[in-house]
Amino acid sequence: MFVMMKLTTFVKRVCIGLYLCICGTVLLASSPVLAGEADVLDVKVVRAGADMYRFSVTVSHTDTGWDHYADKWEVLDLQGNVLAARVLMHPHVDEQPFTRSMKISIPMHIKRVRIRAHDSVHGYGGAIIDVDLPM
Numbered sequence: 001m002f003v004m005m006k007l008t009t010f011v012k013r014v015c016i017g018l019y020l021c022i023c024g025t026v027l028l029a030s031s032p033v034l035a036g037e038a039d040v041l042d043v044k045v046v047r048a049g050a051d052m053y054r055f056s057v058t059v060s061h062t063d064t065g066w067d068h069y070a071d072k073w074e075v076l077d078l079q080g081n082v083l084a085a086r087v088l089m090h091p092h093v094d095e096q097p098f099t100r101s102m103k104i105s106i107p108m109h110i111k112r113v114r115i116r117a118h119d120s121v122h123g124y125g126g127a128i129i130d131v132d133l134p135m
Contacts, residue, residue, distance in 0.1 A: 047133070068119065069120055
């Protein structure tokens with residue numbers, strides 16, 4: 001009888017522990033912080049004039065809604081100066097990855113640029129891509 005009571009207490013504690021672990025996992029998984037950083041997956045650049053280029057940038061981010069989403073991508077020179085930014089006006093919860101384009105005037109002496117993405121919680125930090133500008 002004593003052994004049975006100890007076993008029952010042990011089983012109850014294990015069940016409560018499992019329940020708390022599952023609840024904690026569900027809460028953490030739904031947290032906006034776990035959506036991660038915005039990654040640049042692909043960049044296509046087409047020359048559109050003497051110093052004009054059309055950038056089509058594919059970004060991936062686990063947008064969760066207005067509280068946490070990829071909110072822009074930028075074109076920088078290799079010294080880190082921002083040449084242009086494409087602001088993303090809304091979350092792309094059901095459209096991942098997504099591609100957006102923009103025409104940019106880039107000084108003629110620049111031959112290579114860096115593309116990075118930004119999200120509303122983590123800022124910068126995801127995958128970046130460096131590309132050579134077409135001649």
